[in-house]
Amino acid sequence: MRSFGIGLLGLGTVGRGVYRVLQENGEIIASRLGARLEVVKILVRDPKKDRGLAVPPELLTTDPQEVISHPAVDIVVEVMGGVEPARRYVLQALEQGKMVVTANKDLLALHGRELFDVASAARTDLFFEASVAGGIPIIKILKESLAANRIREIIGIINGTTNYILTRMSEEGLDFALALSEAQKHGYAEADPRADIEGLDAARKIAILASIAFNSRVTFPEVYAEGISRIEPADIKYARELGYTIKLLALARETEKGLEVRVHPALVSFKHPLASVRDVFNAVFVRGDAVGETMFYGRGAGELPTASAVVGDIMTAARQLLHGVKGMWGCTCFEQKPLVPVEETESCFYLRIKAVDRPGVLAGIAGAFGRHEVSLAAVIQKTTGEVADLVLVTHRVKEANLRAAEEELKKLPTVEAVANVIRVLEE
Amino acid sequence: MRSFGIGLLGLGTVGRGVYRVLQENGEIIASRLGARLEVVKILVRDPKKDRGLAVPPELLTTDPQEVISHPAVDIVVEVMGGVEPARRYVLQALEQGKMVVTANKDLLALHGRELFDVASAARTDLFFEASVAGGIPIIKILKESLAANRIREIIGIINGTTNYILTRMSEEGLDFALALSEAQKHGYAEADPRADIEGLDAARKIAILASIAFNSRVTFPEVYAEGISRIEPADIKYARELGYTIKLLALARETEKGLEVRVHPALVSFKHPLASVRDVFNAVFVRGDAVGETMFYGRGAGELPTASAVVGDIMTAARQLLHGVKGMWGCTCFEQKPLVPVEETESCFYLRIKAVDRPGVLAGIAGAFGRHEVSLAAVIQKTTGEVADLVLVTHRVKEANLRAAEEELKKLPTVEAVANVIRVLEE
Missing domain, CATH: 3.30.360.10 (Dihydrodipicolinate Reductase; domain 2)
Structure with missing residues (x-):
């Protein structure tokens, strides 16, 4: 049975989980994959730290190049987090044509394009299942x-x-x-x-x-x-x-x-x-x-759920290596669509307003809404002493209009405060 | 851009959905995949039938071989359902080394092993996402x-x-x-x-x-x-x-x-x-x-949700063809584990019993349970006229014991009927 070498960058919570899953489920993973996965090197800051985990000390190194450039490392797994130096290490691994698996949302959400461009140029793949929603694939x-x-x-x-x-x-x-x-x-x-x-x-x-x-x-x-x-x-x-x-x-x-x-x-x-x-x-x-x-x-988080996603990606990468294919997954951002500014979006809104309990209050508030084309779907009024809690739910309205109505409400003499404004998810 | 030929076996509800998705989302599918998907031939029983779908008549055929053995068909999609002749057609397609996508649970649940053995021997792949739970992958x-x-x-x-x-x-x-x-x-x-x-x-x-x-x-x-x-x-x-x-x-x-x-x-x-x-x-x-x-x-069903799964599989197959790999997914049943007979399994049970409303009834019932090591977690008693509804929930118990207790209950003079027995999912 063939074997693929794994290099881990990091042995924090997620790294520990990845190591544990690869050890504890090693047999079933090998049977499902048709190949063995072997951890070859692990980058750590302090090799002496007690991690509550039996790792052979010769696997640990403080030199990132011993992981990234190790000839037996086929798949580099970045589980250190943060943008730098993770970005630099991932780029180096990709440039060497290694398969890379990362759990790093900060890195992806900022530098996705650069990473995929480099992966594509080197005809290799970058996997990142664990970067969003932990164990959910x-x-x-x-x-x-x-x-x-x-x-x-x-x-x-x-x-x-x-x-x-x-x-x-x-x-x-x-x-x-x-x-x-x-x-x-x-x-x-x-x-x-x-x-x-x-x-x-x-x-x-x-x-x-x-x-x-x-x-x-x-x-x-x-x-x-x-x-x-x-x-x-x-x-x-x-x-x-x-x-x-x-x-x-x-x-x-x-x-x-x-x-x-x-x-x-x-x-x-x-x-x-x-x-x-x-x-x-x-x-x-x-x-x-x-x-x-x-x-x-x-x-969405935690040592083992996140490791489930990381090791799933490692298996996908290894299956490709087993069949001699790299570079199956290019960057999927082939268009550039405009983003709509939030003021231009439409939502339904919930507003909680503190008002003086006096006749005509609701009429004044409703009038302010009407002037900005905000129509109401539901109203609750609860009075305690001299102050009324008015809770309003609007129909779908452009955010800019709602904000303009809110400003006007705040100036009404009967309104003490707009205590909260929360969007409502339409069904 | 490369193009792959699709042959459809069947144009019922699912087949129609697959055709529609391939037409309506053809552009975005091609961009995501990096290849075009083109329907080459479709097996139907009656080419004249109105399907509410604009299919060029030259695509339709009543001869399965025109689909399966068509030189331009790279991926055979079986959406006819039923065991035969679907089984025969799928086997023929696999034997010719074609990629096959099926939505057929009846076929898979009976002949899975045979199909995967043939796929493996021919070094090709069989995909079946749509066979279970429709659009859920x-x-x-x-x-x-x-x-x-x-x-x-x-x-x-x-x-x-x-x-x-x-x-x-x-x-x-x-x-x-x-x-x-x-x-x-x-x-x-x-x-x-x-x-x-x-x-x-x-x-x-x-x-x-x-x-x-x-x-x-x-x-x-x-x-x-x-x-x-x-x-x-x-x-x-x-x-x-x-x-x-x-x-x-x-x-x-x-x-x-x-x-x-x-x-x-x-x-x-x-x-x-x-x-x-x-x-x-x-x-x-x-x-x-x-x-x-x-x-x-x-x-879990319906024309378009099921088509979502089928076309997803077609894209997976086409991506492999684009990278020159077939036979990535062998049969995953590499063990043979015994099945536990249902009498040997353990569950919690809900029982609804119709009993005569008389002192000592519950004691009699509880005694019968006790003799079979069934212990109770909850009891509700509701009396209408002379008959009491007794609702019992047991702790976890072996099914055979529960059934033995049930037989004994039925013989009690105070029990009119065991109206229902339903398992309870443990949390």
Whole structure:
């Protein structure tokens, strides 16, 4: 039986998972593949560090070239994360014609084009299943299984930290700060949680998914992102009364005006399949012109789920090597479609307004909406003392109009505050 | 740009969908693939039949050899269904070294081994994504994306007809007969609905999925199947009180004793991701040792969803041809694991018993259970007039013990009838 050499760049959480899966499932992997996978070299910062893992010390090195340029390494696996030096190492490996597998969303969402250009010139392949949604094989699904479809939209819950926080707020009534500190206690949120809670992590991932689905490069800085820190228990309560839960969504859509790619919290109907995605789970809802509605659900992070995706990619690469083919998967971004600015997009909106409880208040608010062509689908009014909570849901409206109406509302003498504005996912 | 010739065997619902997708999405398919796909010949029974589709008449033929042996046909697509003559045609195409794509579950679930042996000898490939769960790419997910995992279990809702019927019974309170006739009216159930409602369609599909997941050939006749015709509105009502919905599940599990592969209705907790799969939708829940819990959801049938899977396979085959590789995907059944007889399997059970409302009834029933080592997790008693509905949920118990207890219950003078026994999916 033939054997292929694996070089690991990194032995952190994901690297450890990859090593474990290759060891523990080595026999069944070899039988399924018809070839053995052997870890030849591993780049680490500190070879002496205790990783709770029995790795033969001769596999470890602090010199990246010993991995990338090792003659027995056929497949280089980048699981170190971050942009540099990961970018440099991946480029070097590709330039040498090695197959490369990466789990690195930061790298892909910024430098995808450069990486694929180099891979293509060297007639080799770059695989990146683990870069989005951990164990959910959404990259292969979009690139291969659904390739016969024009993709209409992708709606993802692709950040486990924020989904955990919103689940705790919804099911236990916690406020945002408490739910965040619980997430940190469980290791689901970092000490500096901004990349997650401000939607930046999800923005990187949806940039990658949109690029594949719409065959047009979308990079991280182009994605509009809004986080969840302004969601209050009151919003969750009113949303539930209206038949919705609140989720952080990453959306990518093709419209006549171009691509809409953005991340923000949204009210999701309890009837939508995404509504039942709880805790740290991820899911990606995809609508294609032929396949219709599909959804793919699983763990979006963690040592072993991510390793499942990485080792799946390693097996794909090895199967190609076994059959003597490299360079099967070029860059799929063969078009360049315009991105629609967020002000030009259309959504339904939920607004929670604090108003003085006085006759004519609703009329004044409705008038401001009317002047900006915003029409209302639902209204809830709850009065406590002298202040009324007015909760409004609009019909579909251009974002710029909604924002103009919001500015006008804020100036009304009867309106104390526009406490929150959240988009509503249309069914 | 290179072009590959497609020969279609059949132009029924799925064949029409395949033709439409290849025409309507031809440009984007060519761009993604780097090659054109051209339909060269189509086998039909009656070339004059109006199919509501503009097909150039010179493409149609009634002679299978004009498709299979046509020199310009690189990929033969079998969408005629049924075992014969589909089997013969597929074998002929494989023997000639053509790539073959099929949507035929009946064929795969009976003759998988023969087909793969012939494909392997001819160094070509057989693709069958559309044979299970329509547009959900579960075959590629199991064979490739999750290939690094030991699969622990697969639990599928893979028959749209029965899921529609059970959804209508649950949400509208219909009885089985009425829900079935509604399904027939909508075209979701055939005039002869037995293959669906008796679980045989799901049994064919789970045989295919189990074979892939556990690398051990499972054929249709080996799968235990129980249908949904005995489910009554009372069962759905009591299940809901206990926190469950009722679904027709297709299960495949690897245990220490061997493989368990079966189809039957089951109580599914509302918290389980499968509980929210409604109407004709399908979903396949997969648990792997590395990836953990995943679920894949979408339309399990219909012209275009099935065509999405077939054309996805055609693109995979064409990509290989473009790179000069055939025979990448051998048969994955390299082991032969024993199947566990259903009496030896363990489940939790729901029982609905009609009993005389008299002191000591429950004690008698509990005694019968106790003598067969069946212990109870929940009891509901509802009395109407002189008859009590006793609803019991057991802890995990060997099926043979449960059946022995059931026989003893039936002989108790206080028990009028064991109205239903349904398995409960453990969380």
